[in-house]
Amino acid sequence: MSGFLRIQAIEKRWRDGVTVGPISLDIAQGEILSLLGPSGSGKTTMLRLLAGFESADGGRVAVAGEDVTAVPPAQRRFGMVFQHYALFPHLDVGENVGFGLQGRANQKVSEALALVDLAGYEKRKVHELSGGQQQRVALARALAPEPRVLLLDEPLSNLDPALRERTRHELREVIKRVGITTVFVTHEQEEAFDLGDRIAVINQGRLEQVGAPDELYEHPVNLFVATFVGRANVFRGKAARALGANGNGVLVVRPERLRFAGAGLPGVVRERRYIGAAAFFVVEDDEHERFEVLAEPDAAKVGERVYVEATRVIAL
Amino acid sequence: MTVRLRRSEIAAAALMLLLAWLVIYPILIVGAEAAHPTALRDFLTRPGEWAALWASVWISLVSVILAAAIGIPLAFLFEWFDFPGRKTLGALIALPVVLPPLVGVIAFLFLYGESGFVARAIQSLLHLQNAPWRLQGAAAILLVHAYSMYVYFYLFTRAGLAKLDVSMLEAAQALGADRRATLWRVIVPLLRPSLVGAAMLTFMTALGSFSAPYIFGGGFRVMTTQIVATKLNGDLPLAMVETVALALVAVAGLVILRRTEGDDILVALGKGIAPRPRPIQRAGVRRLATIAGWALAVLLLLPHLTLILVSLVPYGAWTTEILPPVINLDNYRRLFSEPERLRPMWNSLWMASVSTAVAVALALAAGWLVVRRRVALRRAIEALLALPWALPGTVFAIALAITFSVHAPLQLRFVLVGTAVILPLAYLVRGLPLTGRGILAAYRQLDPSLEEAAASLGAGRWRTLTRVTLPQLKPGLAAGASLAFVAGLGDIVASIVLYTYETRPVSIEILSSLRLAETGVAAAFGVVVMLVSAVVLGVGARR
Numbered sequence: 001m002s003g004f005l006r007i008q009a010i011e012k013r014w015r016d017g018v019t020v021g022p023i024s025l026d027i028a029q030g031e032i033l034s035l036l037g038p039s040g041s042g043k044t045t046m047l048r049l050l051a052g053f054e055s056a057d058g059g060r061v062a063v064a065g066e067d068v069t070a071v072p073p074a075q076r077r078f079g080m081v082f083q084h085y086a087l088f089p090h091l092d093v094g095e096n097v098g099f100g101l102q103g104r105a106n107q108k109v110s111e112a113l114a115l116v117d118l119a120g121y122e123k124r125k126v127h128e129l130s131g132g133q134q135q136r137v138a139l140a141r142a143l144a145p146e147p148r149v150l151l152l153d154e155p156l157s158n159l160d161p162a163l164r165e166r167t168r169h170e171l172r173e174v175i176k177r178v179g180i181t182t183v184f185v186t187h188e189q190e191e192a193f194d195l196g197d198r199i200a201v202i203n204q205g206r207l208e209q210v211g212a213p214d215e216l217y218e219h220p221v222n223l224f225v226a227t228f229v230g231r232a233n234v235f236r237g238k239a240a241r242a243l244g245a246n247g248n249g250v251l252v253v254r255p256e257r258l259r260f261a262g263a264g265l266p267g268v269v270r271e272r273r274y275i276g277a278a279a280f281f282v283v284e285d286d287e288h289e290r291f292e293v294l295a296e297p298d299a300a301k302v303g304e305r306v307y308v309e310a311t312r313v314i315a316l
Numbered sequence: 317m318t319v320r321l322r323r324s325e326i327a328a329a330a331l332m333l334l335l336a337w338l339v340i341y342p343i344l345i346v347g348a349e350a351a352h353p354t355a356l357r358d359f360l361t362r363p364g365e366w367a368a369l370w371a372s373v374w375i376s377l378v379s380v381i382l383a384a385a386i387g388i389p390l391a392f393l394f395e396w397f398d399f400p401g402r403k404t405l406g407a408l409i410a411l412p413v414v415l416p417p418l419v420g421v422i423a424f425l426f427l428y429g430e431s432g433f434v435a436r437a438i439q440s441l442l443h444l445q446n447a448p449w450r451l452q453g454a455a456a457i458l459l460v461h462a463y464s465m466y467v468y469f470y471l472f473t474r475a476g477l478a479k480l481d482v483s484m485l486e487a488a489q490a491l492g493a494d495r496r497a498t499l500w501r502v503i504v505p506l507l508r509p510s511l512v513g514a515a516m517l518t519f520m521t522a523l524g525s526f527s528a529p530y531i532f533g534g535g536f537r538v539m540t541t542q543i544v545a546t547k548l549n550g551d552l553p554l555a556m557v558e559t560v561a562l563a564l565v566a567v568a569g570l571v572i573l574r575r576t577e578g579d580d581i582l583v584a585l586g587k588g589i590a591p592r593p594r595p596i597q598r599a600g601v602r603r604l605a606t607i608a609g610w611a612l613a614v615l616l617l618l619p620h621l622t623l624i625l626v627s628l629v630p631y632g633a634w635t636t637e638i639l640p641p642v643i644n645l646d647n648y649r650r651l652f653s654e655p656e657r658l659r660p661m662w663n664s665l666w667m668a669s670v671s672t673a674v675a676v677a678l679a680l681a682a683g684w685l686v687v688r689r690r691v692a693l694r695r696a697i698e699a700l701l702a703l704p705w706a707l708p709g710t711v712f713a714i715a716l717a718i719t720f721s722v723h724a725p726l727q728l729r730f731v732l733v734g735t736a737v738i739l740p741l742a743y744l745v746r747g748l749p750l751t752g753r754g755i756l757a758a759y760r761q762l763d764p765s766l767e768e769a770a771a772s773l774g775a776g777r778w779r780t781l782t783r784v785t786l787p788q789l790k791p792g793l794a795a796g797a798s799l800a801f802v803a804g805l806g807d808i809v810a811s812i813v814l815y816t817y818e819t820r821p822v823s824i825e826i827l828s829s830l831r832l833a834e835t836g837v838a839a840a841f842g843v844v845v846m847l848v849s850a851v852v853l854g855v856g857a858r859r
Contacts, residue, residue, distance in 0.1 A: 051486070051490060052489075053486050053489075072489070073486070073489040073490050074489045074490075074492050074493055074494050075492070076490075077492070078490060079490065079491075080486070080487065080490040082483040082486070082487060083483070084481070084483060086481060086483035086484050086486070086487040087487075088484060088487075088488075088502060088505075088506075089506070090505040090506060090508075091505075099488070099491050099493070099501070100490075100491030100492050100493075141487075141491070142490070142491075145491060145492060151490075
């Protein structure tokens with residue numbers, strides 16, 4: 001795959017000894033890449049390195065073959081949507097969207113607003129808009145100058161949960177319609193999966209794994225990715241062997257890949273959390289380790305002695 | 317419920333009438349009595365009157381420009397760049413605000429005046445016959461104004477910059493704006509309310525400034541000194557016309573500046589993070605910034621230091637030498653041992669304390685009625701509290717002098733001039749906007765559910781007030797009260813019009829010491845006032 005946006009061994013060394021990188025990534029034209037990691041993992045630093053707000057201490061960034069590592073943000077032609085949107089409060093919606101355009105560009109402003117379904121909002125004051133509308137204005141403003149790459153810094157974190165899912169789909173739809181290469185930062189796995197074509201998992205400044213959602217979920221390369229992406233039970237020693245591990249390896253099993261059976265790992269059901277179509281059963285094994293089983297709501301009762309077997313395991 | 321509502325409305329009406337009697341009534345009386353044909357003709361035909369009025373206007377405008385030219389770059393330097401000593405220097409250069417105007421002016425006199433420290437040094441270094449300059453006229457006034465009023469621009473701009481959201485600047489950059497475009501299209505518009513606020517404060521302070529033109533003006537008259545001179549000459553009708561003219565200029569200035577302020581659009585849209593100060597990378601530049609910063613701090617501290625030095629020189633001991641030959645505590649000893657000298661100090665202290673206490677009480681009542689009870693008269697009460705800020709102190713001094721020198725109980729006019737009541741009353745009027753603003757702002761930030769929580773836990777009104785409300789209001793209350801106290805302690809504008817020998821405050825004593833060439837005693841008074849002010853403001857600013 002030839003990268004449209006190529007990140008080669010980019011690195012940022014902070015004064016207090018914290019280092020982000022070196023990280024290398026290739027992002028194809030029109031692809032949406034999610035940068036996923038816990039807070040403090042360095043994903044926002046990565047995004048700011050791409051935007052040019054932080055200067056890299058090593059490595060390079062190239063777009064369509066052009067090295068932009070030393071290009072200041074104003075000339076980089078990367079659009080950015082900020083976490084709190086950073087809409088200019090002294091300008092109206094139209095002036096915000098037109099900020100990055102040359103001269104009077106009413107046509108382009110209304111096109112950009114139409115793209116995010118806010119046609120006719122030009123004269124509205126920014127603080128009169130709802131959170132979701134502000135987010136869309138920020139997106140329109142970033143897209144209006146036709147940037148080469150779009151960067152999004154947790155653009156959904158300021159919205160209430162009910163709105164978040166719908167906005168997520170609208171966001172993906174707009175990005176795909178424009179066809180712009182996009183890097184998106186989030187700390188929520190569901191968001192990363194839903195929005196990204198591929199996901200790059202970052203932890204403690206290092207890139208742990210890059211891949212499509214199902215690849216990360218089914219084939220995590222290490223324990224961090226396995227437990228950070230999705231729910232995971234971790235088994236070691238005797239319990240792992242009871243589920244089919246050979247040797248002393250660590251076994252990761254998703255709750256939906258465990259089921260109650262006649263034989264296998266013995267334990268007692270301690271809790272049942274009913275979620276509608278199914279229920280999570282918290283089982284405690286004889287070593288007093290607890291794990292979760294996702295099964296039919298009436299598959300077991302609290303206090304019942306059960307045996308658990310795995311239908312699919314991830315051996316690490 | 318309706319009964320309680322009615323009761324607070326009655327209380328609000330009473331408070332409004334009291335404030336109106338204090339704040340508006342005297343002004344109205346001056347306005348009415350100024351309509352005096354001879355006085356009006358005198359004012360309109362004498363060129364000196366127009367010259368003084370015009371001088372007030374242009375001195376104030378140039379003061380705004382000078383203060384902005386010094387204060388704004390300093391604010392950017394200290395808010396955006398990091399260099400050794402940034403924190404200490406950043407606090408030090410806000411110092412002129414601590415000095416009551418009169419103390420600042422005499423400190424300036426001792427430092428840069430024609431027989432001041434600097435002039436003396438140059439004279440003896442170059443073996444000149446006479447002092448190298450005379451610090452007099454418009455230039456001297458502007459120098460003092462620039463020195464003391466840049467602080468408004470410095471503090472307001474710094475506060476505005478600290479509120480800037482760094483992602484705003486980054487957003488502008490990401491949209492292709494270079495540094496200059498970011499400055500003019502984003503930073504300046506966002507700073508506008510701060511800049512207009514500073515300009516307004518500077519303009520009003522300069523327009524009302526009395527000490528600098530009084531001490532340094534010489535033949536150069538501005539309206540404030542003109543009014544006092546006319547009053548001392550006994551031409552009361554003319555003084556009233558002049559007062560009205562000055563008040564009109566102040567109101568016009570406020571209206572024009574208000575218009576440029578624009579709507580208060582800067583509703584925070586997100587939690588902004590202010591830009592971090594950038595370390596200066598190049599060692600040479602950093603050293604230069606550090607040296608320049610310290611040199612500036614010394615320059616700004618020099619008047620304070622000179623004042624202290626002069627206060628240590630006994631009477632007649634310092635004639636032509638560059639440095640004083642004798643230094644001791646004689647002046648302070650005289651100040652604290654001679655009852656006649658101690659008296660003005662006590663006068664000022666008790667008058668400032670009483671006026672501050674009353675100003676706090678009125679502001680607390682106003683806060684409760686305006687914010688909590690949301691009485692119908694809330695806008696009127698707020699406007700009355702703020703009004704004295706909008707007019708120069710001389711205007712109020714004359715208005716009080718006219719209103720309260722007549723015995724007419726039916727018109728609510730009593731003879732208070734010449735009694736011990738009139739000066740505290742004048743200080744109270746000047747202190748109301750300060751305590752009012754601090755306490756109202758604090759009341760607005762106070763979550764009403766705190767008081768409801770206290771009530772639900774069984775606390776009565778008194779207990780709620782003392783255990784919950786007042787502790788929560790403390791920062792705003794302390795800030796407002798300390799400013800009002802310091803303003804009263806150092807006041808000269810009202811004092812020079814209204815004092816009697818028995819109630820003469822420390823500022824009048826400083827002036828008469830200067831007139832008797834007792835510079836050491838005057839400086840010692842200045843140092844005491846400066847220290848008390850600094851301590852009170854320091855306590856008031858503590859969170």
